[in-house]
Amino acid sequence: MNDSSLPRGITAWRGSLLYFTDDPGRAEHATRWHEDGLLVVEDGHVKAAGDYAALAATLPSEAVVQDRRGKLILPGFIDTHIHYPQTDIIASPAPDLLPWLNTYTFPAESRFRDVGRARETARFFLDELLRCGTTSAMVYCTVHPESVDAFFAESEARGTRMVAGKVLMDRHCPDFLRDTAEGGVRESEELIRRWHGCGRQMYVITPRFAPTSTPEQLQLAGELARAYPDVFIQTHVAESQEEVRWVKDLFPDARSYLDVYDGYGLLRERAMYAHCIWLDDDDRGRMTASGAAAAHCPTSNLFLGSGLFNFERADAAGMHLSLATDVGGGTSFSMLCTMNEAYKVARMGGTYLPARRMFYLATLGGARSMGLEGVIGGFAPGCEADFIVLDPKATPLLARRTAQTDDLEELLFALAMLGDDRAVAETYIKGELACAQTTPEP
Missing domain, CATH: 3.20.20.140 (Metal-dependent hydrolases)
Incomplete structure (x- = not known):
């Protein structure tokens, strides 16, 4: 995980990444889902988003990696x-x-x-x-x-x-x-x-x-x-x-x-x-x-x-x-x-x-x-790093239901039907923690 050519000041979050490149109702292959994913942020902007296995080796040795496995990370x-x-x-x-x-x-x-x-x-x-x-x-x-x-x-x-x-x-x-x-x-x-x-x-x-x-x-x-x-x-x-x-x-x-x-x-x-x-x-x-x-x-x-x-x-x-x-x-x-x-x-x-x-x-x-694609709402490189962490176990009922889900659609549907503000574990503004339901683990 050493690469002196990469910029410093990088923070990354490991968890299940969800974002979109198009409207899934009108275009195929519009959903990006990395079950074990990594979101890399530098100076308040997205540097990279993808599979942890592919991106982990690109991080500089001093990069801080926040572990959010078991939770979903998606644009705010x-x-x-x-x-x-x-x-x-x-x-x-x-x-x-x-x-x-x-x-x-x-x-x-x-x-x-x-x-x-x-x-x-x-x-x-x-x-x-x-x-x-x-x-x-x-x-x-x-x-x-x-x-x-x-x-x-x-x-x-x-x-x-x-x-x-x-x-x-x-x-x-x-x-x-x-x-x-x-x-x-x-x-x-x-x-x-x-x-x-x-x-x-x-x-x-x-x-x-x-x-x-x-x-x-x-x-x-x-x-x-x-x-x-x-x-x-x-x-x-x-x-x-x-x-x-x-x-x-x-x-x-x-x-x-x-x-x-x-x-x-x-x-x-x-x-x-x-x-x-x-x-x-x-x-x-x-x-x-x-x-x-x-x-x-x-x-x-x-x-x-x-x-x-x-x-x-x-x-x-x-x-x-x-x-x-x-x-x-x-x-x-x-x-x-x-x-x-x-x-x-x-x-x-x-x-x-x-x-x-x-x-x-x-x-x-x-x-x-709003004409702001590429600025907010996604994880394309250069986007402002406004993102949230959703907890599929935030309530007893949500935890019970999501434990039975078989695929991404079913998981997201359960969050949409049973979730509310309690499911939002953390909210980040330009890569900085702005709100948390509980004290986040490092």
Whole structure:
């Protein structure tokens, strides 16, 4: 294990490695599984990943090897749609999306002008993500620039790669949350200049959804997106039927809800559209052609009774897909719990969702949908070393079930159906331990 030509400062983790090179639902040989594997990290980036037998001899003599045999090592989860100001209203009852917004969401978000409240919530939110194995996320703040500053400051302190933005909302909302078309976009541009590319922080232009932005605000948001093509876009589309009818009344000249955004230049690569339940095939084709992606949010869709995402039609169109918790409409920060619900949504729609694909959607699928493949979500050389260690014996039931598994698919399926935050033994950010359920062994 001596090779003086190799760089120093290398750390490696030995365990069962899982990662993906493509969508297992659409491509053969997309899964990479090394039952006795080695992940080699140098200066916070992946240097190599593969079989232990092949890589061990390449390590310099002073390299530290962390032994995680019996556990799974995989890229950190990526949550492509989540609201940090809604942390405290998770599990709030309401009969539908729009009443839920008015009763719980808007009052909760009004408090985020207070920097102290925003910082404290951001700290809890980021710690909860890391505890659940989520190392990157696309995050909604509130209309207040202070909420964005607070979130990015906390993320920067942890070294996490986060994408976040100020909500744009200049109509059909309480006065205490209303910005203006010009003022909201101007504040967004100031935040882009302050935070986009600052360390690992990245900015996303964030119209809440079409009904709460005037045509003027959407037009200015589209112009901002054209001026900053490497910045992200996020919003909601076709979540509930009532919402779709409302958009039709507000934008009668648009062919569809998605067409509203397309008309203002908001449909492009690095654009993330949450829900996408009530789209038609023309909409799905336009999303694919534009490079925009869908964030599937099964727990919130079920919680609010919004509808079932159609995997069959999305796959037929070739849409970019990812998985998201949508806290606080979603009921768990855990991407494993979210996989559980995604599987059931797919089955109710007549589609079988293999476990491999669920894990892909929560890792490389999220990175690819965000245009960050090769940066996060995988173990290709040069990727940032954000990864997690899953314990298949984390609970008595999980241990009993996984002891009976015969192959990788069955093991992953058990983790997706029975796992939660307790299954995430450790979370690493750029090769450094960020969270552990118990004190890890060396």
